[in-house]
Amino acid sequence: MLGGLARRVALVEAIRSKEGNVVVVDSGDLFFDRKQDVDKAQALSKAEIIARAYKKMGVDVINVGDLDLTLGVEFLANKAREGLPLISANLIDAPSGKLLFPPYKIKEVGSLRVAFVGLFGLEVAQAAQKATENRVTILDPWTAARKTLEELRGKADLVLFLSDMGMARDQRLAKEVEGIHFILGGHDGRFMSFAQQESVSWLLQSYSKGMYLGKLKLKLEELGQPIQDEARVVRLQQEISKLDGRIDAHKKAKERGSNPSLDRSIAQLEEQRASLLKELEEAKTKGTQGNRFSWQLVPLDPSLPEDEEVARWIREAGIEKD
Amino acid sequence: MKGISKEMGAISWRPLLVIFLLVATLGILGLPSMETSLWAKSSEITILHTNNVTGHLFGCPT
Numbered sequence: 355m356l357g358g359l360a361r362r363v364a365l366v367e368a369i370r371s372k373e374g375n376v377v378v379v380d381s382g383d384l385f386f387d388r389k390q391d392v393d394k395a396q397a398l399s400k401a402e403i404i405a406r407a408y409k410k411m412g413v414d415v416i417n418v419g420d421l422d423l424t425l426g427v428e429f430l431a432n433k434a435r436e437g438l439p440l441i442s443a444n445l446i447d448a449p450s451g452k453l454l455f456p457p458y459k460i461k462e463v464g465s466l467r468v469a470f471v472g473l474f475g476l477e478v479a480q481a482a483q484k485a486t487e488n489r490v491t492i493l494d495p496w497t498a499a500r501k502t503l504e505e506l507r508g509k510a511d512l513v514l515f516l517s518d519m520g521m522a523r524d525q526r527l528a529k530e531v532e533g534i535h536f537i538l539g540g541h542d543g544r545f546m547s548f549a550q551q552e553s554v555s556w557l558l559q560s561y562s563k564g565m566y567l568g569k570l571k572l573k574l575e576e577l578g579q580p581i582q583d584e585a586r587v588v589r590l591q592q593e594i595s596k597l598d599g600r601i602d603a604h605k606k607a608k609e610r611g612s613n614p615s616l617d618r619s620i621a622q623l624e625e626q627r628a629s630l631l632k633e634l635e636e637a638k639t640k641g642t643q644g645n646r647f648s649w650q651l652v653p654l655d656p657s658l659p660e661d662e663e664v665a666r667w668i669r670e671a672g673i674e675k676d
Numbered sequence: 677m678k679g680i681s682k683e684m685g686a687i688s689w690r691p692l693l694v695i696f697l698l699v700a701t702l703g704i705l706g707l708p709s710m711e712t713s714l715w716a717k718s719s720e721i722t723i724l725h726t727n728n729v730t731g732h733l734f735g736c737p738t
Contacts, residue, residue: 355735366724373722381727388730400731421730464719514723540727560725563732568725575719656735668733676732 356565356653359407360660360668365567365652366411367661375463378411379470381540381559382419382518385429387676394425399671401425405433407664415459417472418442419518419540423485427454441472441516444498445482446491454490457502460510466574469510471502473527475519475541495519499531511577514538521557528552535581536570549583549649556581558649563676566651574645581645590634597627 370376385401408416418440422430427447434440434455443457458471474482479492499515506513513535517524520541528537534555543562550557560568572581583589601623608616 356738357732357735359733361735362726369722369724375719375721376724377721378724379726380729381725383727384729384731386731397731400733403733404729404731419728463721466719466721468721512721518727538723538725538727543728558725560727562728562730563736564726564729565736565738568723568727570723570725572721572723573719574721654735673733676734676736 355656357563358654358660359404359564360662360664361654361656361658362564362567363407363411363661363664364659365654369569370412377415377461377463377468378408378413379514379516379538380408380413380416381516381538382417382472382474383421383540384408384416384419386421386424388421388424396673398425398429400673401429403664403667403671403673405436405438406667407661409436409438410661410664414439414461415470415472415516416440417470417516417518417540418445418455418474420475420478420482423482423490425485427486427489430454441470442474443471443502444476444493444495445474446493448489448491457498458506460506466512467510468512468514469506471499471506471513471515473499473515473517473519475523477519477523495523496527496530499527499534503531503533512572512574517541521559524557525550525552528555528557538568538570545651546649547651548585548589549647551583554580556583556647560651564654566653569650569652571648571650572645573647576645579645581647582640584646584648586637587634590630590637594627594630594634597623597630601627 366378385404386397416439418430430440439459440455441457441459442453442455445454446452447454458469461468473495474492476492476495482490482492503513513533515527515534515537517527517537517539518541521539521544524537524539528534529552537555537557539557539559544559545561546559558568558570560566601620604616604620604623607613
């Protein structure tokens with residue numbers, strides 16, 4: 355069993371007590387799941403506990419996802435009024451035509467200004483309109499992203515997007531919109547051991563159901579320079595190891611005389627291997643210099659302690675399982 | 677000669693004082709903005725991230 359809200363709060367607080375400059379964010383689909391029409395009262399009770407727990411752990415930014423609108427706009431609007439830092443750059447209040455929440459939030463972290471921008475998926479616009487009885491409309495995320503980046507010009511040193519659009523759309527966003535350092539995504543809840551690079555942006559997700567906590571550690575030295583993945587060395591070593599396996603298999607097949615065209619395949623694979631080795635040597639040199647990051651999915655396993663207060667809130671609400 | 681030298685001294689120090697105060701003020705005002713606009717020294721940030729929690733309060737079987 356992995357996960358648990360009380361465990362997550364305790365882990366965040368433990369990391370905060372050990373490390374400086376900690377920022378806590380959520381990419382969306384935080385409060386409700388897809389089965390809420392079964393018991394709305396219990397769904398609301400759980401969402402209230404999650405909101406209190408995230409407030410207790412000092413959450414800095416929460417992007418609104420489509421499932422967060424499951425019970426309408428009022429729950430989120432109330433939470434925002436109570437101080438929960440909700441953002442969305444493309445979720446519009448239909449009656450007024452204005453954004454429902456701030457499009458971004460800038461956090462001053464040490465000597466850096468870090469901007470977080472929220473995006474809502476366009477493909478779930480109809481479901482969101484149905485759930486909110488046409489109270490919301492969704493702007494084109496790419497247009498909203500470009501407009502928000504324009505507003506942020508000169509105001510931020512580092513730009514991270516919190517996206518509830520899914521990996522394919524995040525990839526498109528990175529390809530088509532310049533100026534994004536990281537996209538911390540969601541919606542499809544992928545397990546990502548390594549960051550994926552698209553254009554100059556890095557894409558990440560932290561799986562689903564709160565089983566893991568994504569930990570992105572940035573070490574920044576020079577403005578305007580690319581940010582490198584410290585795990586690049588490990589990833590390249592894994593790719594080389596896979597190639598070695600394929601080369602061995604081809605050589606064994608050649609010994610058995612099964613296919614005369616194997617020589618060409620082996621030569622191609624060895625060429626790839628030499629290229630990766632060269633890249634690996636470069637990565638080993640660069641890995642410890644310049645702007646860089648590490649990424650880890652921390653499993654919330656039962657050996658970790660729980661936050662007693664949050665555990666008590668859950669007990670008192672009479673909720674026994676999800 | 678004594679009177680003239682005193683007068684000359686007064687005239688030459690006043691602009692210097694103004695320039696000194698101007699430079700000092702600009703220096704004080706300029707420092708914070710330089711700190712925030714450049715990654716002048718190494719900065720470390722830890723970003724803790726969740727997504728798709730979907731209302732879960734308890735652990736899930738893997």
